[in-house]
Amino acid sequence: MRRGFQGKIWVICYVFLWNFLFQTTTYSLEFNNGRIIPSEKINLYSGKSKIGEYRKEAPLPENTLLNCIGDCGIKLKDLSFVALDGSWFDVRTNKTDRVFEISEGAFGFAFSNLSRQIIFSTPNGTMVVKSMKKEALSEPDTLKGYLYVFQDTTELGIFEGGSLKVLALNEEKNIYKNDPLILSQNINVPDKPSEPDQEQDQKAKTKQKEKKQGLLQKIVAALLLFLGGGLVTADESDPPAASLASP
Secondary structure, three states: OHHHHHHHHHHHHHHHHHHHHHHHHHHHHHHOOOEEEEOOEEEEEEOOEEEEEEOOOEEOOOOOEEEEEOOEEEEOOOOEEEEOOOOEEEEEEOOOEEEEEEEEEEEEEEEOOOOOEEEEEEOOEEEEEEEEEEOOOOOOOOEEEEEEEEOOEEEEEEEEOEEEEEEEOOEEEEEEOOEOEEEEOOOOOOOOOOHHHHHHHHHHHHHHHHHHHHHHHHHHHHHHHHHOOOOOOOOOOOOOHHHHHOO
């Protein structure tokens, strides 16, 4: 009698455990149905330890640090995302948010609607994309934008297609084309430079602007190519995206 009762308890526990595992797996798959596509290779890390690599299209691993060797793309139901060569990031998804934990790199994205908030968490602060407004005459009906994170600066901007309402530093801001949101840890105000220093400072700013324009062109090219069904293999003669922060 007692043995039969224990057997029933084991059956109940087994059924409960099976249902729990099935529901958990189903819940996870509901939000993580993305694919990741490397042009060359994507290294996978857990902490500081490399745990694997992808050289061809594969399911998107979540809660895993990813390092792109060559450009790579992510295809989700509601979002297309590209990362340039040298970028470091990971992705987490739940019912209300899609979180991109960005360590460093340059990225492009495109979407036609926001089924959940997009959160860009960077070393310089967090940006929460809360809503979007499309341009009435934009064709196709897709908003395209960019994000880059280097050293002490993070910039989130739009190429075309509308505007974004973003929460950052406890304030909401609307981001439009040619009006990006910039987060920076460099808050020191330098002394007014002498005339020779002003000339050097202007040259440095011009050089930085040219690097930024070149980088944005690379992001646009990679994003459009990815949206068109392909990715370009990084040119070894070009500097990596992270070179924007170099002097």
